[in-house]
Amino acid sequence: xxxxxxxxxxxxxxxxxxxxxxxxxxxxxxxxxxxxxxxxxxxxxxxxxxxxxxxxxxxxxxxxxxxxxxxxxxxxxxxxxxxxxxxxxxxxxxxxxxxxxxxxxxxxxxxxxxxxxxxxxxxxxxxxxxxxxxxxxxxxxxxxxxxxxxxxxxxxxxxxxxxx
Numbered sequence: 001x002x003x004x005x006x007x008x009x010x011x012x013x014x015x016x017x018x019x020x021x022x023x024x025x026x027x028x029x030x031x032x033x034x035x036x037x038x039x040x041x042x043x044x045x046x047x048x049x050x051x052x053x054x055x056x057x058x059x060x061x062x063x064x065x066x067x068x069x070x071x072x073x074x075x076x077x078x079x080x081x082x083x084x085x086x087x088x089x090x091x092x093x094x095x096x097x098x099x100x101x102x103x104x105x106x107x108x109x110x111x112x113x114x115x116x117x118x119x120x121x122x123x124x125x126x127x128x129x130x131x132x133x134x135x136x137x138x139x140x141x142x143x144x145x146x147x148x149x150x151x152x153x154x155x156x157x158x159x160x161x162x163x164x
Contacts, residue, residue, distance in 0.1 A: 022119060022149075023118035023119065024118060024121045024145060024146060024147035025114065026112050026121075028121075028145075028152050029109070029112050029121055029123055029145060030109070032051070032154075033107040033109065035051070036051060036105075036107070037105045037106070040087070041102075041104070043087050045080070045088070048080075048083050048087070049076070049079075049080040049083060051152075051153060052076045052079065052153065052154050052156075053076070053153040053154060053155045055076075055156075056154060056155055056156045057073060057075055057076075057155070057156040058073065058074045058158070059157070059158040060073075060074060060158075060159055060161065061159070061161070062160075063161065063163070064162075090103050101131055102131070102132070103129055103130070103131050104129070104130045105127065105129050106127070106128045107125050107126070107128075108126045108127075108128070109123060109125045110124040110126065111124045119147075120146040120147075121144070122142060122143070122144050122145075122157075125141070135164050137161055137163045138161070139160065139161040140160055141158055141160060142158055142159070143155075
């Protein structure tokens, strides 16, 4: 009888732990964006790509110098390729300036909507990238995040970006 009670208790603890690893909370969303900014600052495009789920899809509208330059939907592989190109360019600028040109990313979260059941969250945010005091880009959009096995992943969303 004692073994049965221990087995039931262990099963309950295992289920609770497993279930908590799949639930997303506001704290996890903030940690995700802090990690994203940290990886961006470290020019780690591979780790940035790891933050994207396999079913990632982003509907992006991009403006440069006040002109529409792109309006398309990108999957994970396309977004990773663009991220790699952008991060490598920033790394080269930083290296050639011997660290004088640093890029800072700031994410301002406007709202976090946790889905019933806590399996995903929809986040509205503005992301600003600066090089010193110079505004490089600003993006506004909505992103869907989920948490599985204690890791937060982005499934994409929609956004508009302005590059200056």
